[in-house]
Amino acid sequence: MTQQTGSSRQQKLASISAASMANRDTPLIRNAWYVAAKSSEVTREFFARQYLGISTVLFRKEDGSPVALQNRCCHRSFPLSEGKLDGDVLECGYHGFRYDCSGKCVAIPSQKKAPENIRLRSFPVIEKEPFIWIWPGDPELADESLLPHQEFFDHPDWAVNIGYLNIKGSYVHLHENLLDLSHLSFLHDKTFGTPEYARAPLEATVEDDHFEVWRHVECELPPIYAKPLGWEGDKATRSSGSLYVSPGLHMNTGILKNIQHPEKMQDIQPMVKVAQLITPETNTSTNYYYAQCRNFALDDKEMGKFMLDANQAAFSEDVFAIEHINNMQNVDKTPGFYEIDVPADLPGVSMRRLLKKLSDAEQE
Numbered sequence: 289m290t291q292q293t294g295s296s297r298q299q300k301l302a303s304i305s306a307a308s309m310a311n312r313d314t315p316l317i318r319n320a321w322y323v324a325a326k327s328s329e330v331t332r333e334f335f336a337r338q339y340l341g342i343s344t345v346l347f348r349k350e351d352g353s354p355v356a357l358q359n360r361c362c363h364r365s366f367p368l369s370e371g372k373l374d375g376d377v378l379e380c381g382y383h384g385f386r387y388d389c390s391g392k393c394v395a396i397p398s399q400k401k402a403p404e405n406i407r408l409r410s411f412p413v414i415e416k417e418p419f420i421w422i423w424p425g426d427p428e429l430a431d432e433s434l435l436p437h438q439e440f441f442d443h444p445d446w447a448v449n450i451g452y453l454n455i456k457g458s459y460v461h462l463h464e465n466l467l468d469l470s471h472l473s474f475l476h477d478k479t480f481g482t483p484e485y486a487r488a489p490l491e492a493t494v495e496d497d498h499f500e501v502w503r504h505v506e507c508e509l510p511p512i513y514a515k516p517l518g519w520e521g522d523k524a525t526r527s528s529g530s531l532y533v534s535p536g537l538h539m540n541t542g543i544l545k546n547i548q549h550p551e552k553m554q555d556i557q558p559m560v561k562v563a564q565l566i567t568p569e570t571n572t573s574t575n576y577y578y579a580q581c582r583n584f585a586l587d588d589k590e591m592g593k594f595m596l597d598a599n600q601a602a603f604s605e606d607v608f609a610i611e612h613i614n615n616m617q618n619v620d621k622t623p624g625f626y627e628i629d630v631p632a633d634l635p636g637v638s639m640r641r642l643l644k645k646l647s648d649a650e651q652e
């Protein structure tokens with residue numbers, strides 16, 4: 289039975305189920321750590337970006353520590369990133385209000401004294417190379433122990449390359465995309481997908497806030513892995529795992545084995561870990577950093593660039609899909625339309641229920 293002929297009971301059940309899941313309209317989860325920028329992007333020059341609907345300016349104090357303030361002057365909303373830094377004081381480029389690094393207004397040129405109560409919002413930030421993380425919610429709740437920093441970001445056994453994409457679509461759809469890698473065989477059929485992938489048995493863990501899926505596929509590896517390993521044309525197994533970590537992080541792991549020429553395995557188990565650093569810009573746009581980490585060809589910079597370019601091409605296909613989904617929701621208003629879930633969607637659906645619960649709890 290197609291959904292066009294679905295009964296009103298089916299429609300009702302689908303709408304109850306959809307209401308329990310986060311979607312692009314669900315209020316964003318503010319009390320969490322999100323990647324704001326790469327460490328190298330934040331300097332003594334202003335770096336302006338929007339996080340969870342708030343225009344934010346980042347910069348470094350004279351002592352090198354990073355600062356994040358709302359990028360909107362309390363006077364007439366001019367962006368402070370268009371002003372200048374004078375030591376550790378920001379000066380608005382419109383009428384010259386001056387703010388210290390805590391956001392407090394310390395001078396107003398047209399009067400002798402600035403009132404005590406004028407201040408910009410300031411946001412807790414933590415720098416752990418190679419990223420600066422921001423807490424857009426209640427500063428009192430910004431607990432460093434919740435930071436989902438991964439130790440292989442900065443570890444001698446791993447080489448790391450970082451890419452960035454901006455998506456005109458919801459972060460919820462990106463998390464869901466990453467938990468349902470059956471799309472590798474279709475959306476990524478020309479980049480890093482292989483045909484066997486979608487039909488491979490799925491191992492899923494769905495418990496409380498633990499959502500993880502694995503597939504083990506026998507295949508010829510796509511060039512992104514086969515080329516740097518020197519395994520082109522060889523039969524291999526590719527085990528791929530996806531793990532939801534937090535609203536701001538999703539981890540993908542690839543474990544690669546050469547079954548045709550095991551002697552080429554040398555003495556390491558080649559692995560790729562891709563940290564997907566997901567920071568909503570607004571409800572319908574997303575800052576998307578990813579850190580591609582590998583434990584092989586560590587010193588081969590050219591190969592690192594090849595792998596990063598291949599990743600960027602593949603992830604641009606995800607952007608393409610998520611932007612189309614967002615656009616479809618803008619333009620198609622078919623009455624009674626509902627999305628159909630299949631058993632393989634269970635991890636994604638459960639993860640979306642958790643996001644909804646976290647959001648609801650904050651709204652209370």
Ligand code: FES
Pocket residue numbers: 361362363364365366380381382383384385
């Ligand atoms: S808008 Fe910033 S000082 Fe007027």
Ligand SMILES: [Fe+2]
Pocket residue numbers: 465471472475476602603606
């Ligand atoms: Fe993808």
